[in-house]
Amino acid sequence: MMQAVAVPEQVKDVAQWPVISTKNLDLQFQTADGPVQALKDVTLDVTPGDFVSFIGPSGCGKTTLLRCIAGLETPTGGMLSVNGMTAEEARKSRAYGYVFQAAGLYPWRNIGRNIKLPLEIMGFDKSEQDRRMRDVLQLVDLQGFEGKYPWQLSGGMQQRASIARALAFDADILLMDEPFGALDEIVRDHLNEQLLNLWSRTKKTICFVTHSIPEAVYLSTRIVVMSPRPGRITEIIESPLPKDRPLEIRDSAAFIEIAHRVREGLRAGHGDV
Amino acid sequence: MTDAAQTAVPIIRGAALRRFGGGVYPILAVLIALIAVWYLAAAWMNSTWTMDQAARAGTSPGFSEILADTMSQDRPKLPAPHQVAAEFYDLVFNKPVTSKRSLVWHAWVTLSATLVGFGIGTVLGIVLALGIVHNRAMDLSVMPWAIASQTIPILAIAPMIIVVLNSIGITGLLPKAVISAYLSFFPVVVGMVSGLRSPDAMQMDLLRTYNASRAEILWKLRFPASVPYLFASLKVGIAAALVGAVVGELPVQQGGLGARLLGGSYYGQTVQMWAALFMAAILAAVLVLIVTRIEAGLLKRMGLRQ
Known part of the structure; x- marks a missing residue:
């Protein structure tokens, strides 16, 4: 159990080329009410085979960040590379499935x-x-x-x-924007299990936007906690859970501990509300 | 097993009857009411002429005589339904279809112009809609003109179109088809613009993630999504095309239902006019029905209808 925990850390240290890399990423939308800072100072590296979840309240920019990575939005500042290319080039080379x-x-x-x-x-x-x-x-x-x-x-x-x-x-990358958000709990559990299974078989890199804490903890190797106004990353939590995760793992102490950390992170980022 | 079959049959029959009765009886009731009103109106309107004739001849006819006369005048103000039906039957079935007296021949003259005009109007409408959706300048400029074109009374512009086209040597079917097209392109433009724009932002984003070209977006998403919109427009468009063809036939007395209508009014042949009117109505109903059938078949083949 503890060995499995260490593996993702080591893999990252072996200087793997990050598939997705952002540095001080900014995105400002011009609206009728003036500019809105959708993303501020987002710095993140996603390594091959990662399952990264973006979690945060609505308006925290998690979907916007995913759309930037997909080349569907253009950041107004900072650096962003996908497969070593710009997001636009990556989109044109069909680097990801959305x-x-x-x-x-x-x-x-x-x-x-x-x-x-x-x-x-x-x-x-x-x-x-x-x-x-x-x-x-x-x-x-x-x-x-x-x-x-x-x-x-x-x-x-x-x-x-x-x-x-x-x-x-x-494509090597799978970008998922709250794919199970509209489904009921039972179906969602089943699909989460299937998705993990699929991920371990296909070895894809997955970025997954969600607002469900159990979903994020259950699926991810890393959980990116975000907060709104302006949308930014408040915490990145490395999951110590093993790669092989039966649904029952959600009752384990380790699972509950991470879920608690995510909740704390969300609360900290939401202090002003 | 037999029990189930026995109970099942009456239920199905009941449902079928309900559906049958639900559709036919109200229509029948309305039809009978209309015919009754029509007869009353015919008796009332035509009685003036009967009374005048009687006064001139110095006789005073009884009620039943007046009533009988109002139903059988040569040039009634309002012909009775049975007169129109008899005239219609006579002109459709008792005349060779190639004869200029045959209503079938006149209907064919109108129909051919309608179909050509409808074809031109549909193609024009789709092309304009494509331009509006894909070109910002056309988006801003075409629609106001298209709307303006429909505010001009067709009766005013139809003779001008005929005269202008005649002066450059275009006569016969084409000027009428142009008027048909003028009326039928508009619903197609409006419907197709809505249809081509009906895919939501997510659908468009999905194709962007595939780096699809504009042509691919058009063929794989916009066109299929616009089919239900197109057919709603085509139903309006084909009826408008028929009106256009009839109006186009008014100034030129070269056959067609429009010519029959105007000719009838010149010579007070009200029975002939009503027969032509009914032929036009039947034609419109059949054309719309055909479009509806094609729509149902196509949507079913596309999996859009269950």
Whole structure:
């Protein structure tokens, strides 16, 4: 148990190239009411194979940070690199798969063709599209559902399909923006377990935005606690939990201890409220 | 097993009857009421002429004689329903369809202009919508003109279009089709702009994460998302196209339902006018029905309808 704890620390020290690196990142939105500081002085390195959760109250910029990493927002200051490139270049080289809060499947495409959507755009040939579609459906445990339309699937299954779509082109990074936020507790637990399983099998680097403390603690190797006005990182917590995590781990003393630290961190950052 | 089947049958039958009755009986009731009102109005409006005739001849007809006369005048102010029905039947079934007396021939003249105009209007509408969605200058400039174009009374502009096109040698079907297109492009523009813009920010972001090109965004997201909007517009557009074709036929007496309407009014042939009017209504209903059917089939194939 304790050995497993030490591993991520060592790996990081062996000077692994950070997949995602931000330094003093700033983002100011110009609004009708004047400028709003969405992100301030965000400095963070994400190493390969990390599972990093961003947690904080709404308005803390966790989604904005994820969108910056995805090249969907442009920071107004600081440095940001993804796979050694700018976020824009990384987006253009299709370095990541992005999972949104809503599954966002096209109602006019069946599940199989929804998953092939990025593959079509990226120019994979037909047989490769079919192969990859079947592979990722297997990964999210939806094999045999390719002919179904989104409305025939439950919310949890739709979100799994959208994860499969993000995995289909096999990018090394998976960016997830509160993917299970709209699902009920039971489905969420099940999907969390599946996601961990998927992460350990695919060795992806995952950035995961959430506002659920148990979810963040259960999934992450590192938990980034953020606070609002301006959005900034207040604490980065390295999880001592082993990589192999059954759901029951949430009742262990170690789990409760980290959850407590996260809660404290959130409270500290929220002192003014 | 048989028990279940026996109980199931009446339930299904009941539901089918309810659905059948629920649709047909109210429509039937309204139709009967309309025909009754029509007969009353015909008797009332046409009685003036009957009384005048009687006064001139120095006779004083009884109520039943007056009533019988109002139902069978040659040029009634308002023809009775059965007169219109008889005229309609005669002009549709008893005349060779190639004859200029056949209502089918006139309907075909109008229909051909309608369809050509509808086609032009639809293509024009989609092209303008694409421009509005993709080009900021067009976004700001086209819509006000499109709206302005629809505020001009079509009856005022139709003869001008015909005259202008005639003067450059374009006659026949095309000027009428242009008027049809003029009326039918507008709903298509409005519907398609809404449809092409219907994908939400998240859908657009998703395609940005794939670094999709504008053309790919158009083909894979905007176009499929706009199909339900397009069909709602097409239903309005095809009815407008028919009105356009009929209006286009008024100034040129070269056949078509519009020509029949105006010709009938010149010669006081009210029965003929009403028959043409009904033909136009039937035509419009059939055209809208066809569009609805195509819509249902397409949406089902796209998986948008269950």
